[in-house]
Each structure stands twice: as structure tokens, then as C-alpha cells.
Amino acid sequence: MAESSKTKKRRRLEPDSTADEHKLPFKNRLKPDSSILETLRLLAASASSSSSSKPKTLADLSLSSTCREVTDLSLPSIQSAIETLVLSVTHSILSGKGFSFDVPSRAATNQLYVPELDRIVLKDKNTLRPFANISSVRKTTITAKILSLIHQLCLKNIHVTKRDLFYTDVKLFQDQTQSDAVLDDVSCMLGCTRSSLNVVASEKGVVVGRLIFSDNGDMIDCTKMGMGGKAIPPNIDRVGDMQSDALFILLVEKDAAYMRLAEDRFYNRFPCIIVTAKGQPDVATRLFLRKMKMELKLPVLALVDSDPYGLKILSVYGCGSKNMSYDSANLTTPDIKWLGVRPSDLDKYKIPEQCRLPMTEQDIKTGKDLLEEDFVKKNPGWVEELTLMVKTKHKAEIQALSTFGFQYLSEVYLPLKLQQEDWL
Amino acid sequence: MAESSKTKKRRRLEPDSTADEHKLPFKNRLKPDSSILETLRLLAASASSSSSSKPKTLADLSLSSTCREVTDLSLPSIQSAIETLVLSVTHSILSGKGFSFDVPSRAATNQLYVPELDRIVLKDKNTLRPFANISSVRKTTITAKILSLIHQLCLKNIHVTKRDLFYTDVKLFQDQTQSDAVLDDVSCMLGCTRSSLNVVASEKGVVVGRLIFSDNGDMIDCTKMGMGGKAIPPNIDRVGDMQSDALFILLVEKDAAYMRLAEDRFYNRFPCIIVTAKGQPDVATRLFLRKMKMELKLPVLALVDSDPYGLKILSVYGCGSKNMSYDSANLTTPDIKWLGVRPSDLDKYKIPEQCRLPMTEQDIKTGKDLLEEDFVKKNPGWVEELTLMVKTKHKAEIQALSTFGFQYLSEVYLPLKLQQEDWL
Numbered sequence: 001m002a003e004s005s006k007t008k009k010r011r012r013l014e015p016d017s018t019a020d021e022h023k024l025p026f027k028n029r030l031k032p033d034s035s036i037l038e039t040l041r042l043l044a045a046s047a048s049s050s051s052s053s054k055p056k057t058l059a060d061l062s063l064s065s066t067c068r069e070v071t072d073l074s075l076p077s078i079q080s081a082i083e084t085l086v087l088s089v090t091h092s093i094l095s096g097k098g099f100s101f102d103v104p105s106r107a108a109t110n111q112l113y114v115p116e117l118d119r120i121v122l123k124d125k126n127t128l129r130p131f132a133n134i135s136s137v138r139k140t141t142i143t144a145k146i147l148s149l150i151h152q153l154c155l156k157n158i159h160v161t162k163r164d165l166f167y168t169d170v171k172l173f174q175d176q177t178q179s180d181a182v183l184d185d186v187s188c189m190l191g192c193t194r195s196s197l198n199v200v201a202s203e204k205g206v207v208v209g210r211l212i213f214s215d216n217g218d219m220i221d222c223t224k225m226g227m228g229g230k231a232i233p234p235n236i237d238r239v240g241d242m243q244s245d246a247l248f249i250l251l252v253e254k255d256a257a258y259m260r261l262a263e264d265r266f267y268n269r270f271p272c273i274i275v276t277a278k279g280q281p282d283v284a285t286r287l288f289l290r291k292m293k294m295e296l297k298l299p300v301l302a303l304v305d306s307d308p309y310g311l312k313i314l315s316v317y318g319c320g321s322k323n324m325s326y327d328s329a330n331l332t333t334p335d336i337k338w339l340g341v342r343p344s345d346l347d348k349y350k351i352p353e354q355c356r357l358p359m360t361e362q363d364i365k366t367g368k369d370l371l372e373e374d375f376v377k378k379n380p381g382w383v384e385e386l387t388l389m390v391k392t393k394h395k396a397e398i399q400a401l402s403t404f405g406f407q408y409l410s411e412v413y414l415p416l417k418l419q420q421e422d423w424l
Numbered sequence: 425m426a427e428s429s430k431t432k433k434r435r436r437l438e439p440d441s442t443a444d445e446h447k448l449p450f451k452n453r454l455k456p457d458s459s460i461l462e463t464l465r466l467l468a469a470s471a472s473s474s475s476s477s478k479p480k481t482l483a484d485l486s487l488s489s490t491c492r493e494v495t496d497l498s499l500p501s502i503q504s505a506i507e508t509l510v511l512s513v514t515h516s517i518l519s520g521k522g523f524s525f526d527v528p529s530r531a532a533t534n535q536l537y538v539p540e541l542d543r544i545v546l547k548d549k550n551t552l553r554p555f556a557n558i559s560s561v562r563k564t565t566i567t568a569k570i571l572s573l574i575h576q577l578c579l580k581n582i583h584v585t586k587r588d589l590f591y592t593d594v595k596l597f598q599d600q601t602q603s604d605a606v607l608d609d610v611s612c613m614l615g616c617t618r619s620s621l622n623v624v625a626s627e628k629g630v631v632v633g634r635l636i637f638s639d640n641g642d643m644i645d646c647t648k649m650g651m652g653g654k655a656i657p658p659n660i661d662r663v664g665d666m667q668s669d670a671l672f673i674l675l676v677e678k679d680a681a682y683m684r685l686a687e688d689r690f691y692n693r694f695p696c697i698i699v700t701a702k703g704q705p706d707v708a709t710r711l712f713l714r715k716m717k718m719e720l721k722l723p724v725l726a727l728v729d730s731d732p733y734g735l736k737i738l739s740v741y742g743c744g745s746k747n748m749s750y751d752s753a754n755l756t757t758p759d760i761k762w763l764g765v766r767p768s769d770l771d772k773y774k775i776p777e778q779c780r781l782p783m784t785e786q787d788i789k790t791g792k793d794l795l796e797e798d799f800v801k802k803n804p805g806w807v808e809e810l811t812l813m814v815k816t817k818h819k820a821e822i823q824a825l826s827t828f829g830f831q832y833l834s835e836v837y838l839p840l841k842l843q844q845e846d847w848l
Contacts, residue, residue: 153830159651159687160830161680167826171778200683206655215650216687226639227583228657231630233650234683256585259624259658263583263640354595399591406577406584 024404025350027412033269036419040247040270043421047248047299047335055334056116067112067121068104069329072237073192079154081190082147089144100130101143104188104326111325113374118334119319120375122188122326138172142182145169150186153198159235160199188326195236195287195330205232205277205285206258209267210246211292215239222273227262232275236287242295245271249292250414251336252276253304253313257398257409264410270418273298281316283324283331289317290333301339301423303414306346307359307395308366311376311386314338319375337423338382340413341398343389349413355400359393381424448828449774451836457693460843464671464694467845471672471723471759479758480540491536491545492528493753496661497616503578505614506571513568524554525567528612528750535749537798542758543743544799546612546750562596566606569593574610577622583659586623612750619660619711619754629656629701629709630682633691634670635716639663646697651686656699660711666719669695673716674838675760676700677728677737681822681833688834694842697722705740707748707755713741714757725763725847727838730770731783731819732790735800735810738762743799761847762806764837765822767813773837779824783817805848 058064073081092099104110105125113120131140149165162183166176173179187194208229211222215230216238222230233239250272252258258276261267267274273292277285293300302317304310318336320328346356359367367390376382389395401409417423482488497505516523528534529549537544555564573589586607590600597603611618632653635646639654640662646654657663674696676682682700685691691698697716701709717724726741728734742760744752770780783791791814800806813819825833841847 156830158830159683160826161683161823163678163680163821163823164684164826164830167779167821167823169778169827170781170824203652203679215652218648218650220648220650224642224644225654226642226644226657227659227662228627228639228655230649231652231655233652235651235687238651254587255627256587259583259585260588263659354593355591357594397587397591399585399587400594402584402588402591403593406580406582406588 024408024412026416030412030415031419033415036415037247037270039421040418043299044247048297050335057329058114058117058121061114061116063114063121066124067114068124068188068191068326069121070187070191070193070327072330073190073196075154075157075196075198078190078192078196079151081192082151082154085147085189098130098132099140100128101140101189102126103129103143103185106184106188106323106326108322111322113319115374115378117328118375118378119328119332120322120325121328139178139182142172142178143185145172146179146182146186150197150199158198161234162199162201165199184324184326193327193330194283194324198235200234201283203232203234203284204279204282205275205288206230206255207232207273207275207288208258208262209250209273210244210271211273211296212241212243213239214241223267227259229258229262229274232284232288234284236284236291239288239291242292244273244292244296244298246273246296246298248272249289249296249298249300250274250339251289251300251302251314251317252398253302253310254279254398257303260406260409261414264407266410266414270415279313281313286317286331286333290331293333300333300336302336303339303341303398305395305397306341306343306389307397308363308370308386308389310341311338311370311382312366315370315373315375338385339417339423341396341401342424343385343392343394346392346394346396349401351396351400352403355403356394356396359389359395363395364390364393379424385424448832448836450840454836454839455843457839460839461671461694463845464842467723468671472721474759481753482538482541482545485538485540487538487545490548491538492548492612492615492750493545494611494615494617494751496754497614497620499578499581499620499622502614502616502620503575505616506575506578509571509613522554522556523564524552525564525613526550527553527567527609530608530612530747530750532746535746537743539798539802541752542799542802543752543756544746544749545752563602563606566596566602567609569596570603570606570610574621574623581622583622583624585658586625589623608748608750617751617754618707618748622659624658625707627656627658627708628703628706629699629712630654630679631656631697631699631712632682632686633674633697634668634695635697635720636665636667637663638665647691651683653682653686653698656701656708656712658708660708660715663712663715666716668697668716668720668722670697670720670722672696673713673720673722673724674698674763675713675724675726675738675741676822677726677734678703678822681727684830684833685838688831690834690838694839703737705737710741710755710757714755717757724757724760726760727763727765727822729819729821730765730767730813731821732787732794732810732813734765735762735794735806736790739794739797739799762809763841763847765820765825766848767809767816767818770816770818770820773825775820775824776827779827780818780820783813783819787819788814788817803848809848 058067089099105127110123110125129136129140166179206229215233255278302314320332370376482491513523529551534547534549553560553564586604590603630653639657679702726738744756794800
């Protein structure tokens with residue numbers, strides 16, 4: 001009996017699920033994939049020609065005397081910079097003058113958004129950190145210790161985490177925020193990126209799709225990484241040989257959306273590379289995204305939540321974080337397009353009321369603060385979207401699209417976005 | 425001048441770094457690798473022979489009538505179970521009796537640690553969830569909705585996240601904890617694992633080392649995954665064809681230690697598979713570890729922090745979490761050995777005072793609670809270690825070993841542990 005009722009039930013289901021497809025907003029507007037692919041080819045070609053023009057530098061804008069930037073340095077250069085620094089300290093001590101470190105200020109007042117570069121940079125103010133001063137003696141000692149640890153890493157050519165550094169002298173550092181902060185100071189002092197110091201952050205990011213690259217000497221084919229994808233390596237200096245036949249890079253905020261696209265092998269229907277840091281962008285993922293953009297010259301389209309944090313995350317990838325503004329040249333990926341989910345999509349794609357969430361007071365404040373940021377103001381389309389979000393006081397996650405079925409994201413929403421070139 | 429001083433400096437450094445090696449506790453006790461490998465071969469052989477004996481089940485212990493367990497079910501079986509359930513509900517409604525769901529209780533009072541199985545199982549108490557009752561009408565509606573969503577997943581054969589499920593009806597679920605809790609209820613009701621329902625959690629785990637496996641049809645060689653490793657797939661049902669020449673599995677709590685071992689390619693010196701969930705064990709990593717253990721019949725050695733949470737994490741891998749006790753048979757890995765960092769290691773390896781951290785009141789309470797747990801009591805060695813921890817009130821992270829140099833973990837501590845068969 002159970003069996004016969006089951007058959008009946010299934011027969012009843014089928015017309016339902018067809019009806020379902022008719023309910024899917026805009027599914028009928030989708031053109032054949034070949035037409036969408038043509039659009040993407042044009043996008044890729046324009047990205048490739050625009051990125052072949054050399055990116056502007058501080059020097060081009062005559063800002064090199066008032067702003068500072070770090071670069072990737074080789075281990076021997078860092079080693080020798082540390083030795084020179086320590087030698088001058090020794091001279092100073094021997095000549096009876098005691099010693100200080102001259103440390104670039106990383107305070108908010110010393111930061112500047114440069115519209116021509118479309119990223120935040122550090123200005124040239126320095127702070128003296130004297131050893132013979134009760135208020136700075138600890139910090140000076142920590143600075144000396146970190147310099148000595150980095151010197152060891154140079155000799156051994158290995159990578160360690162910030163946590164490893166902290167544990168070399170817990171009594172001195174007291175807590176990890178102190179050794180972390182001085183590590184950034186040391187990067188600025190030596191004029192090199194934190195990754196050149198061989199100190200890596202924990203990696204969270206994953207990548208899947210039309211990309212082949214080498215990780216520490218092993219060739220990785222990201223179309224053959226199943227659903228889990230390839231973990232993004234913590235140390236970008238051991239990543240190389242990038243090859244791809246993708247037409248764009250799809251930067252995804254959350255791993256739920258990433259998993260949907262990986263399982264559906266979205267990258268086979270529309271050749272792309274899908275990457276996510278699973279939330280807040282970590283340094284490894286930011287470096288990896290930039291390297292892909294620079295080497296492959298592909299357009300980057302971002303899929304983030306429709307809330308102030310989604311845009312903020314996009315801006316960290318694009319313009320950098322204030323905390324690491326000294327390294328914005330290496331950490332940022334220029335010209336990321338905001339594909340979705342945008343505030344205007346909520347009405348356009350008929351996201352039901354119950355899948356929109358009311359913004360909290362804090363959300364609204366963050367949204368209004370973003371509207372004051374130069375990197376948002378620069379893009380009139382972004383201002384318009386963000387204004388709409390703050391006005392309607394509604395936010396929505398990428399997953400809200402699941403209300404039309406779990407595969408609406410990969411089968412309708414994204415293809416239609418691409419077809420309509422609907423990015424900002 | 426900088427150049428000549430640099431040369432001088434380097435010359436002065438060399439004897440120092442040799443002296444350093446003499447300071448490394450126990451480095452001189454290390455035997456040649458060939459001797460340690462012999463030890464590991466014996467360990468692997470004994471694990472392989474002991475795991476070939478069939479693991480005990482509830483039925484063997486005559487507990488199947490008083491305890492319940494879920495199993496992996498195929499999608500058609502789940503589909504048909506849901507249809508049968510819905511049919512009986514319909515009958516009940518049509519005959520004027522309204523309807524209720526009969527839901528296994530997942531409360532702490534309905535859980536039991538079974539020493540013979542060495543894991544937590546769920547007892548057989550059920551709770552009635554009637555629709556016609558103001559206190560349960562919402563939960564009953566949510567249950568019906570989740571059943572209908574799972575039925576859709578069966579028809580489409582795709583995987584979704586818990587977050588996706590939540591977003592299909594935000595108005596009904598209100599917040600994700602509600603849909604998540606009912607999802608576990610539905611697993612219990614249908615008698616199947618949550619992964620059979622095609623609902624996956626976000627994956628955090630990574631694996632590297634001597635393992636080849638297939639992920640969604642792609643063959644993955646984990647010795648060729650560079651430093652980043654391979655992200656553990658969220659859906660274990662698409663993982664298969666495991667092959668390995670490893671002698672053991674090294675389960676690592678934190679990613680900092682994982683990165684050290686991956687960069688040093690520890691798995692080439694001592695053939696092993698290195699796996700981490702980067703903190704709290706997630707379902708995907710627990711399933712993956714179990715699958716490796718079962719298919720490859722390798723011993724599992726755990727490297728966790730020397731604090732109550734380290735042991736707790738070890739116990740979740742080994743005996744299961746209370747929240748998912750209904751699925752402990754599929755989620756747990758039997759016979760995990762506690763390799764380190766153990767409380768007795770702190771003195772034994774001369775971890776300096778400043779790298780040990782004082783335990784907080786909460787830590788001490790958690791430690792004392794663990795001492796009352798059956799799965800700890802069962803292992804006298806664990807009780808001894810935990811008692812020492814609570815007595816000395818000291819904890820330490822794996823990274824505390826960095827105090828002897830960043831590579832002390834991979835070059836001295838772990839090899840010596842293996843050589844001395846120092847696991848519990």
C-alpha cells in the first residue's frame with residue numbers, strides 16, 4: 001500500500017515542480033549560454049587590455065615623498081636591512097646616546113585614500129620609540145626581539161605564524177596583540193611586506209575552477225579538486241606558474257554560496273575561477289586574488305551579501321584595510337566589480353519580504369559611515385545602491401536566493417547577471 | 425662598511441646557532457629515522473589487525489531495543505520514508521484525529537556513554553509533538569517544512585547547507601538555530617545520518633600527506649598539495665577510493681602546527697597523513713577522519729593543546745559530541761591515541777614557565793568536569809594527565825614548543841614521541 005501511494009504522490013509532484021519553474025523570477029529572460037559567453041569574452045578582453053597599462057604608483061602622482069609603501073624584499077635584503085639597523089643602534093649606544101627606533105606611524109590620522117590609486121596608503125609621519133623612556137621601553141624591547149626573530153627566519157628560510165612568534169617569549173609579549181602590532185611596525189620600518197618576513201596568517205580561503213598553479217613545487221589543477229576545492233596556500237611566495245582559460249574570477253563572500261557553485265561546477269558552464277575567504281578576507285586570500293588578477297589579467301566580479309559588511313568586504317579586497325594600509329599596493333586587487341547581491345536586486349528579483357532582514361542600528365551606522373568613505377563616493381553606482389540600502393533599512397544574504405530553490409543562484413541569478421552585464 | 429660588518433656579524437652568529445642546538449632538550453636522544461620507522465611499522469600492523477575485528481554494535485550488547493542509532497540511507501530510501509510518514513499523517517488528519525510527530529528526544533537525560541563502544545549513544549525516549557497544541561504548533565510546522573525540503577533535495581540529488589535551508593522560509597524559522605535543531609530531529613525520526621539528508625556543514629578541515637582519494641570524481645594526491653593542503657570536502661558521500669602508504673594518521677588541533685608540519689613535509693620523513701579541523705572538529709572532518717581510519721586501518725595519533733579543550737576536542741573525534749549522539753556510530757573514530765602535548769610533557773620537555781599559561785577558573789572547572797566523564801575515566805593514563813593539569817593549574821598550546829625554535833615540533837618533539845611510543 002505504501003508503494004502504490006508513493007507512485008501516486010510522485011505523479012502529483014511532477015506538475016508542481018514544473019509550475020515551480022514558471023514561478024522563478026526571470027528564468028524566461030535567460031538567453032542561450034553561447035550568447036552569455038560572448039558577453040564574458042568581451043569583458044575579459046577589455047580587462048586584459050586595461051590591466052596591461054601599468055598601474056599608477058605613488059611616484060607617478062609625486063606622492064613618494066609624503067607617502068610610504070612597502071615592497072616584497074628577498075630574505076637576504078631583509079637580513080641585511082636588519083643588520084644595518086642593529087649596527088646603527090649599536091653605534092648609538094656605544095657613543096653614549098642610548099637608542100631609539102624610528103617607527104612609521106600607522107594611526108588613522110596618518111592614512112590617506114588616494115583616488116587615483118583607488119586604495120588607502122600610509123603617509124610619512126614617524127614616531128620615535130626610545131629605549132630610555134618608561135612609556136616606551138617595553139615596546140622598544142619587543143621591537144628588538146621581533147627584529148631578532150625575523151633575522152632567524154631569514155637564516156632558516158622557513159615560514160611561521162604570528163602565534164609562533166608570540167610563543168617565543170610569552171613573558172615579554174604578554175599577549176599576542178602586542179607582538180602582532182610590532183610585527184606590522186617592523187614591516188613598515190624595513191619597508192617590506194609582511195609576507196616577505198616569512199610570517200604567515202592562517203589560511204581560510206579556498207579556490208576551485210579553471211586555474212592551474214604551483215604550490216610549493218606541486219602543480220595544482222583546480223578543475224580537479226572535487227567539491228572541497230584547494231586550500232589557498234598561506235605563503236604566496238611559493239605560489240606560481242598560474243595558467244587559466246577562465247573568462248573571469250568570481251569572488252564569493254560566503255562558503256555556502258561557494259559550495260553551491262562548486263557542486264554545480266558553475267565554472268564549466270561559464271569558464272571562471274571561484275574563490276572565497278569564507279567571510280572576512282584574510283591576507284593569504286587577498287594576496288592570492290591579487291596575484292591571479294595581475295598574472296591572468298581577468299576581470300573580478302564579486303558576489304557578497306546585500307548588507308554594509310558585504311560592501312566593506314569588497315572594499316577590503318579592492319582598496320585595502322586601514323590596519324595594513326602600508327602594504328595596500330601588494331594586498332589590493334584593482335577594479336573589482338560589484339556583481340551582487342545588491343540592494344536594488346531585492347526588489348528586482350522579487351526577494352520575498354520574509355527573506356529580507358531588518359538592519360540593526362549598528363548596520364545603519366556602518367552603512368552611513370561607508371557612504372562617507374572616499375572609495376565608495378568614487379563610484380556613483382555604489383553610492384546609489386548603498387543609499388537605497390540605508391533608506392529601505394533592509395539587508396539580505398546571498399542565501400536569500402534559496403527561497404526560489406537551492407539552485408536559483410547558479411541556474412538563474414548569476415547567468416542573468418552575466419548576460420545583462422549587471423555589475424557596478 | 426655595512427657589508428663588512430654584516431660578514432662579521434654572520435661569523436659571530438654561527439657558533440651561537442650551534443650552541444642553540446645543544447640547548448634543545450632531548451635532541452641528542454633521537455635515534456636514526458630508520459629505527460623510529462620500525463616502531464611505526466609495528467604500530468601500523470597492530471592497528472590494522474585490531475581494526476579488522478568487526479567493531480561492536482548496539483545489537484552485540486543487546487542495547488538495540490533501549491538505544492537508537494541512525495545509519496547512512498540512500499536518497500530513495502529517505503524519500504520513501506518521508507512519503508510513508510506524510511501518508512500516515514494524512515490518514516490521521518482525514519480520520520479526524522489531527523496529527524503529531526513522534527520525535528526522539530535528544531536531551532542530555534536521554535544520552536548514554538557505552539564503555540564497550542567507547543562512545544555516546546542516544547536512548548530510546550520519544551517526545552510527542554502535536555500540531556493541535558499551542559506550545560508545539562510552530563515546531564510541528566517547522567518539522568513538516570523541513571521534511572518537505574529534504575524531500576526536494578532527494579528528488580534533485582544536490583547538497584545544501586543549513587543556512588540554505590533556513591533561507592527557504594525565514595518567516596517560519598525565525599532564526600537558524602530553530603531550523604538546525606529540527607534538522608537533527610528529522611535525522612533521528614527518519615533514522616538516517618545528517619549527511620544522508622544531503623545537508624552539509626561548512627568545511628574547515630584540510631588534509632596533506634600520504635593519501636590519495638577521489639572527491640566528486642576527481643583523483644586527489646595529497647602529497648602534491650603544496651603547503652596549503654587539500655580542503656576536506658563537505659560531502660563525504662562523494663569521497664572514495666582511498667589509498668595510502670602512510671604508517672599513521674596525525675590529527676592536529678590547530679592550523680599553526682599543521683602549517684609547520686606541512687611546510688617541513690613531515691609526512692615524507694615519517695610516512696603519515698596530517699589532518700586538522702583548525703580548532704573545533706566539524707562534521708566533515710570527523711566523517712573524513714573516520715573514513716580514513718576505517719578504510720586504511722591506520723592508527724590515529726592526536727596532537728592537541730595541553731588544556732581541557734584539547735582533550736575535549738580529542739574526545740569529540742573519539743566518542744562524539746552530545747549534540748549529535750544519535751549519529752555517534754558514523755561520526756566517531758575509535759581508538760585515537762593522545763600523543764601530545766600532554767600535561768606531563770611540560771616538565772619533561774622543560775617548557776619554560778613563561779610559555780605555560782595559568783588556567784582560568786573556567787578552565788579548571790572544565791578539567792574537573794572532564795574527570796567525571798566516562799570516556800576519560802576509562803583511560804587511566806588520561807585521568808593521570810588530566811589530574812596533573814588540574815593540580816598544577818597550568819596549560820600550554822602546541823605552539824609553546826616554538827620556544828626552542830620554530831622547527832622543534834617537527835624535528836625533535838614529534839620524532840622523539842614516536843621513537844618512545846609515547847602515546848596514551
